[in-house]
Amino acid sequence: MSENRKIVLSAKDIEVQFRVRDHYLTAIRNISLDLYEGETFAIVGESGSGKSVFTKTFTGMLESNGKISNGSVMFHGKDLTKLKTDKDWEGIRGAKISTIFQDPMTSLNPIRTIGSQITEVVEKHQGVSKAEAKKQAIEIMERVGIKDAANRFDEYPFQYSGGMRQRIVIAIALSCHPEILICDEPTTALDVTIQAQILQLIRDLQKELGFTTLYITHDLGVVANVADRVGVMYGGQIIEYGNVEEIFFDPRHPYTWALLSSLPQLGVKGQDLYYIAGTPPSLYNKIQGDAFAPRNEHALKIDFKQEPPFFKVSDTHYAKTWLLDPRAPKLEKPEVIRDLHEKIKKMTDKGGAFHVE
Amino acid sequence: MSNNANDREVIVSVKHVDISFDTGGKKKFKAVSDANFDIYKGETFALVGESGSGKTTLGRAIMRINPCSAGEITFEGKRISGKISKEEDRNVVRSIQMIFQDPAASLNERATIEYCVSEGLLNFHLYKDENDRIAKVDKALQDVGLLPEHKSRYPHEFSGGQRQRVGIARAMVMEPKFIVADEPISALDVSIRAQVLNLMNKLKAEKNLTYLFIAHDLSVVRFIADRIAVIHLGEIVEIAESETLFEYPLHPYTTALLSTVPMPDPLIEKNRKHKVYDPSVLDQSGAPREMKEVRPGHFVHCTPKEYDEYCAKADRLEKEKGVR
Numbered sequence: 001m002s003e004n005r006k007i008v009l010s011a012k013d014i015e016v017q018f019r020v021r022d023h024y025l026t027a028i029r030n031i032s033l034d035l036y037e038g039e040t041f042a043i044v045g046e047s048g049s050g051k052s053v054f055t056k057t058f059t060g061m062l063e064s065n066g067k068i069s070n071g072s073v074m075f076h077g078k079d080l081t082k083l084k085t086d087k088d089w090e091g092i093r094g095a096k097i098s099t100i101f102q103d104p105m106t107s108l109n110p111i112r113t114i115g116s117q118i119t120e121v122v123e124k125h126q127g128v129s130k131a132e133a134k135k136q137a138i139e140i141m142e143r144v145g146i147k148d149a150a151n152r153f154d155e156y157p158f159q160y161s162g163g164m165r166q167r168i169v170i171a172i173a174l175s176c177h178p179e180i181l182i183c184d185e186p187t188t189a190l191d192v193t194i195q196a197q198i199l200q201l202i203r204d205l206q207k208e209l210g211f212t213t214l215y216i217t218h219d220l221g222v223v224a225n226v227a228d229r230v231g232v233m234y235g236g237q238i239i240e241y242g243n244v245e246e247i248f249f250d251p252r253h254p255y256t257w258a259l260l261s262s263l264p265q266l267g268v269k270g271q272d273l274y275y276i277a278g279t280p281p282s283l284y285n286k287i288q289g290d291a292f293a294p295r296n297e298h299a300l301k302i303d304f305k306q307e308p309p310f311f312k313v314s315d316t317h318y319a320k321t322w323l324l325d326p327r328a329p330k331l332e333k334p335e336v337i338r339d340l341h342e343k344i345k346k347m348t349d350k351g352g353a354f355h356v357e
Numbered sequence: 358m359s360n361n362a363n364d365r366e367v368i369v370s371v372k373h374v375d376i377s378f379d380t381g382g383k384k385k386f387k388a389v390s391d392a393n394f395d396i397y398k399g400e401t402f403a404l405v406g407e408s409g410s411g412k413t414t415l416g417r418a419i420m421r422i423n424p425c426s427a428g429e430i431t432f433e434g435k436r437i438s439g440k441i442s443k444e445e446d447r448n449v450v451r452s453i454q455m456i457f458q459d460p461a462a463s464l465n466e467r468a469t470i471e472y473c474v475s476e477g478l479l480n481f482h483l484y485k486d487e488n489d490r491i492a493k494v495d496k497a498l499q500d501v502g503l504l505p506e507h508k509s510r511y512p513h514e515f516s517g518g519q520r521q522r523v524g525i526a527r528a529m530v531m532e533p534k535f536i537v538a539d540e541p542i543s544a545l546d547v548s549i550r551a552q553v554l555n556l557m558n559k560l561k562a563e564k565n566l567t568y569l570f571i572a573h574d575l576s577v578v579r580f581i582a583d584r585i586a587v588i589h590l591g592e593i594v595e596i597a598e599s600e601t602l603f604e605y606p607l608h609p610y611t612t613a614l615l616s617t618v619p620m621p622d623p624l625i626e627k628n629r630k631h632k633v634y635d636p637s638v639l640d641q642s643g644a645p646r647e648m649k650e651v652r653p654g655h656f657v658h659c660t661p662k663e664y665d666e667y668c669a670k671a672d673r674l675e676k677e678k679g680v681r
Binding site: 046047162191192193195196197200218219220221222223224225227244245248258259260262263264265266267269272273274275276279340341344345347348350351353354356357 | 407408516517518519546547548549550551552554555558573574575576577579580581599600603604612613614615616617618619620621622623624625626627629630631632633634677678
C-alpha cells in the first residue's frame, strides 16, 4: 500500500560522527529511511543504538561535536543536511518538524507560566497578535485535554502533574501544525496509567491533523500500540524494517528475535527469562561484518567478516542478515516467540492473566 | 507456594503503619495509611503502584529511613520501627539491604568497585583481615557474574547492566536476609532487564533471600513475584498471590492497572481497552474501609457493602474460569 503514498521525508545513506577527545565515534552508519505521509513509524532499539541521534539529523539538533559526515535528508526538495545556522532552520525546526522529548520537566521552562510558553511559539511562528495567540493557546490546551484551560493558563509547570506537563509539551509541539512529529520516548518518564492516555492523545491528534509521527522507543509494547511500520536499530544501523505485523509475527533478524524473546510478558515463572549476553559494540572502532554477530548465538562465519546487505522478505519487509541468503542454513526463530499472536491472545482472552473485562 | 500461609515463617511484618510528612504548615501529608501485611521468609513480595502511591516510602520505612507515625514494623519478630537500641539498629542495617533504581546514581563515581562493594564490610568490620575482605568482595562479584579483576575499575567503565550487578553485589556482600529492591530494573535496557531479573531469582534460590520488590510494571512483577500488593495513593487496595491477582483481580484499581500493561502484539494492542480508574465506582457511603479476606490469602480493601460485591465477583470469576 505504501508505494502509492507520498514520501514526506527521505533520508539517504546517513552517517553521523562525533569527535570525542582525539577519536571519532561513528554513531550512525549508513541509514536510509523514507517516511510516508500520515504514517506512524517507530524506531526501536537499546540505549546507545543511535535512535535519537539519527532523528536529530532531521532537526539539526546534533550536539556541537557531531557532524553528518555523509548522506542527505530530503524534505520538500531541500537537503536538510546542508542547513547550518539557526536561521537556515527557521520555518522547519519546530514549525514543520517538531519534537517531543522524554522528560516534560526538562523541556518546559520551570520559571515561566505554561501559557506564556505556548503563546511564545504561536506568536513567533504564526506572527499573530498577543490576544489572538492567547486564544489559540487556550484552544490547543483544551484540545490536549487540560480541563479549565483558561484558568490554568497562568500557572507554572510545577503546578501540573507529569502527564499534564507532557500534554503541554505536545500542545507546544503541535501549535504550529507540523508535518512531522518526532516523539522521543514520550512516555518513558510517565506512569503506566498515564502512558496509555498520552499515546491515545497523540493518535487522536494525528487522525485529526494528519501529520506523520516518528516514534523513538525501547518499549515493544508501545511499538505494538502505535506503529504502522517499525525499524529496529542496532549499533548505529537499521537492521530490519517492515510493517508492524511483519516485525512482530515474522521477524527475521536474530537481534529482533532476541529483543522480542526478552520481554517479561513472555516470561514463564520459575524459568529463566531469555536475555542477550554481552554488550553492544563500541562505536569507536570500525565494525567488521554484522555488528550483532559477537552476541548472536546463531552467527555464521561470514557474519564476522562481511557486512550483510538488506535481503527482501516482502515488498515492505527487509532484514540485514546473512540468514536470509539462499546459501545460509535454515533457522527457525526461538520457541518463545513462535505463534506469538496465539500466545498473547491466550493471555488477553477471557481467563488469561491480562484479560480486561 | 503453599496456600497455608499460617504455617510459614514471617520475616517482616508491617502492622497498621501510617507514614506522614511535615508540609511546613499545620497539616501533615499522609503518604501511607494503614499498611498492614506480612512478608514470608523466602518469598518475593511485590509492591506495585504509580509514582506518588507511597510504595518507595513504605520500602524506606522498613529500611528505617522514614519513621512511622503510627503502627509498627517487625523484623524476625522484633520491633524495628521507632526507637531501638544501637545494637539492634546495626543488626537491622546489616540484615536488610537495598538495591536501588539507577545504578549510575547509587554508586560513588570516584570510588573503585572494590571500595563500593566493601564499604559495608568496612563500616561494620565484617572481615578478619585484608585477605578475608578481598576474598569476600571477589566472592560477591562472582556471585553476580562479574570478575575479580573488575575490582580496580570505576563505575563509569561499566555498562548499565554491569553497574546494576555491582549494586547487587554491594548488597550481597553483607549477607543480608531481606532485600528491598526499589525499581531495580526500570532504568535498564530491555535486554539487560532480563539478565538482572534472572540474577535476582538465582541469588534468591541460592541464599534463601526474601525480597520486597517495588515496581510499577505489572508484566515484570508477574514474572518475579510470589505475592503482590497493589498500592494506590498510600492505601494498599489488594493483596494476593501473584497468579490469583492476575486471574481474579477484584479491586477496580487493580483491573485498571492490569489493562495498562502493553502487550507485544499489534493486532491485540491496537484494539485493547485501557481502563481508567474511576474511584466513584466505589461505595460512597462513607463506611470505614479495612482489609478483608475475600478468599484465603486474597485481601481487598473494602467497606462491608463492597466486601459482598467482591465476594460475588470472585464467585462469578471462579465459575467462569473453572475452579480455583
